[in-house]
Amino acid sequence: MIVMLRTEPRDEGWRRPVRDACLAGLFLGRPLEVLESGEALFFEQDPADHVFQLVDGVVSLSRALADGRRSVTGFRYPGDLLGTGFQDRCLCTAEAVLPVRHRRLARRLFQSAVADSPALGRELQGLMCAELAAAEDHMLLLGRKSAQERVASFLLAAARRLPCEAGRAGVPLAMTRQDIADHLGLTIETVSRTITLLRGSGAIVLAGAQRVFVRDPGRLAALAGETPDTGSARAARR
Amino acid sequence: MIVMLRTEPRDEGWRRPVRDACLAGLFLGRPLEVLESGEALFFEQDPADHVFQLVDGVVSLSRALADGRRSVTGFRYPGDLLGTGFQDRCLCTAEAVLPVRHRRLARRLFQSAVADSPALGRELQGLMCAELAAAEDHMLLLGRKSAQERVASFLLAAARRLPCEAGRAGVPLAMTRQDIADHLGLTIETVSRTITLLRGSGAIVLAGAQRVFVRDPGRLAALAGETPDTGSARAARR
DNA sequence: CGACTAGTTGACATGAATCAAAACCTGTGG
DNA sequence: CCACAGGTTTTGATTCATGTCAACTAGTCG
Numbered sequence: 001m002i003v004m005l006r007t008e009p010r011d012e013g014w015r016r017p018v019r020d021a022c023l024a025g026l027f028l029g030r031p032l033e034v035l036e037s038g039e040a041l042f043f044e045q046d047p048a049d050h051v052f053q054l055v056d057g058v059v060s061l062s063r064a065l066a067d068g069r070r071s072v073t074g075f076r077y078p079g080d081l082l083g084t085g086f087q088d089r090c091l092c093t094a095e096a097v098l099p100v101r102h103r104r105l106a107r108r109l110f111q112s113a114v115a116d117s118p119a120l121g122r123e124l125q126g127l128m129c130a131e132l133a134a135a136e137d138h139m140l141l142l143g144r145k146s147a148q149e150r151v152a153s154f155l156l157a158a159a160r161r162l163p164c165e166a167g168r169a170g171v172p173l174a175m176t177r178q179d180i181a182d183h184l185g186l187t188i189e190t191v192s193r194t195i196t197l198l199r200g201s202g203a204i205v206l207a208g209a210q211r212v213f214v215r216d217p218g219r220l221a222a223l224a225g226e227t228p229d230t231g232s233a234r235a236a237r238r
Numbered sequence: 239m240i241v242m243l244r245t246e247p248r249d250e251g252w253r254r255p256v257r258d259a260c261l262a263g264l265f266l267g268r269p270l271e272v273l274e275s276g277e278a279l280f281f282e283q284d285p286a287d288h289v290f291q292l293v294d295g296v297v298s299l300s301r302a303l304a305d306g307r308r309s310v311t312g313f314r315y316p317g318d319l320l321g322t323g324f325q326d327r328c329l330c331t332a333e334a335v336l337p338v339r340h341r342r343l344a345r346r347l348f349q350s351a352v353a354d355s356p357a358l359g360r361e362l363q364g365l366m367c368a369e370l371a372a373a374e375d376h377m378l379l380l381g382r383k384s385a386q387e388r389v390a391s392f393l394l395a396a397a398r399r400l401p402c403e404a405g406r407a408g409v410p411l412a413m414t415r416q417d418i419a420d421h422l423g424l425t426i427e428t429v430s431r432t433i434t435l436l437r438g439s440g441a442i443v444l445a446g447a448q449r450v451f452v453r454d455p456g457r458l459a460a461l462a463g464e465t466p467d468t469g470s471a472r473a474a475r476r
Numbered sequence: 477c478g479a480c481t482a483g484t485t486g487a488c489a490t491g492a493a494t495c496a497a498a499a500c501c502t503g504t505g506g
Numbered sequence: 507c508c509a510c511a512g513g514t515t516t517t518g519a520t521t522c523a524t525g526t527c528a529a530c531t532a533g534t535c536g
Contacts, residue, residue: 063374063375063378065378065382065383065463065465066463066464066465067463069382069383070382071374071377071378071381071382073374073377085366085367085370086367087364087367087368087371091370091371091374092374114359114363115356115359115360116356118353118354121352121353121359122353124363125352125362125363125366126325128323128363128366128367128370129323129324129325129366130325131370132323132329132366132369132370132373133323133329135370135373135374135377136301136309136311136329136330136373137301138377139309139311139373139376139377139380140301140303140307140309142377142380142381142423143309143380143420143422143423144303144307144308144309144420144423145303145307146491146492147491147492176514176515177514177515177516178514182381184381185380185381185382186492186493187492187493187494188514188515188516189492189493189494189495189515189516189517190491190492190493191515192515192516192517193492193516193517195516196516196517208501209500209501209514209515209516225303225304225305226304227303227304384523384524385523385524414482414483415482415483415484416482424524424525425524425525425526426482426483426484427483427484427485427524427525427526427527428523428524428525429483430483430484430485431484431485431524433484434484434485446532446533447482447483447484447532447533
């Protein structure tokens with residue numbers, strides 16, 4: 001009981017060496033599972049019984065209309081958690097874009113771990129805030145950006161995911177043009193044409209369809225409709 | 239101290255008559271503030287120092303590109319909380335669409351209350367999950383739906399927000415056509431034309447620009463691209 | 477009543493979708 | 507090593523939905 005009391009205090013900073021009790025830690029003992037490229041980890045509307053940690057590969061998250069029209073809400077990469085934002089049902093379908101290795105944890109366990117630890121609670125809240133921020137960015141892209149701005153934004157985001165040096169070797173685009181199109185609310189043809197256009201402008205160079213070199217990040221950012229990033233939103237009002 | 243200990247146990251179900259210790263309860267003692275229609279509660283990129291409870295009125299949440307293009311990510315109504323999904327900065331601008339009455343709470347207090355109570359933590363997580371689900375729905379709308387489907391979806395959602403009987407008196411659209419257009423990724427002209435079209439089809443009737451009667455919810459749902467709601471996503475794969 | 481703003485309608489332009497075909501990969505088998 | 511099959515990506519020609527620009531109308535507030 002005394003121990004209980006001693007672990008209670010609010011500010012926990014002191015007793016964690018670098019980073020213990022992180023969400024990733026919950027998956028430590030779990031067995032590794034694998035998925036072929038194209039297979040699904042879960043489907044939209046499935047009961048959301050598990051939470052997943054992506055160890056290796058790339059996953060697309062998508063939802064679809066009855067007639068097959070599809071929206072890819074995002075992609076997930078090694079280290080990311082999947083399904084943390086679900087309640088009882090899966091919000092989206094998760095498909096392996098590359099061969100995947102992952103671990104799984106029963107949602108019950110995940111939830112009780114989060115409920116038991118304020119630190120985990122905070123980490124989860126942070127993750128969800130980030131997802132929400134990304135979702136809002138993406139709504140702006142889908143609702144208001146031109147095809148060129150969308151593709152440029154996408155390539156730029158892909159480049160920024162990589163450590164600077166890795167970028168020298170080119171940005172790998174694991175997903176198909178169809179996935180990119182469904183992510184950007186365009187058709188494959190438009191994605192293809194737009195990439196050709198960006199290539200023509202000298203902002204990027206291609207090495208096969210799946211590898212891009214960003215030659216001129218500044219120009220790409222400009223084409224992406226990014227603000228030169230000075231004034232506040234308040235100042236920018238017309 | 240004994241009292242402290244007695245309030246500690248994890249499963250609190252027993253000591254709450256109907257619903258105490260909910261997030262809304264945190265705002266109970268707070269003074270009511272007011273905002274004229276058109277005024278902003280906070281701006282994109284402002285430091286996120288407070289969390290708000292909307293008591294009365296309607297608020298639009300939006301982000302903007304440097305050149306003024308705008309995306310309204312959603313609307314908030316009485317009872318809703320605002321700013322719960324922010325970290326250190328506001329993700330979006332919140333503007334009063336109707337005169338607003340609201341209460342505010344320092345984020346610090348909000349966060350510590352949430353950290354202290356697993357029940358509040360769960361409630362907050364639930365709210366954020368719902369926001370995320372709404373965001374994904376909206377991405378599908380923006381990326382893949384036609385103008386008609388977008389407007390029909392919007393009107394349907396507005397109608398469904400109201401209790402059934404209230405619907406008889408018509409669905410009030412507090413926001414301007416510009417707000418609707420920015421929400422749906424369209425222009426005001428297209429919104430206007432599309433509403434006219436829906437009116438022509440007999441699905442809706444207008445009473446002034448700000449009040450809609452949904453005459454045929456089934457037809458409207460069909461025009462909105464909603465599935466007749468039978469098969470699972472798994473079954474619907476082509 | 478008049479002025480102002482919001483909303484609607486019309487004519488026309490255009491960016492992206494669609495339909496179609498060619499080029500490019502990647503792996504398989506001779 | 508080459509030929510071929512099946513898939514993905516690119517390119518081309520054309521169409522169409524939505525955007526743009528402009529005028530008109532309907533509320534609203536002084």
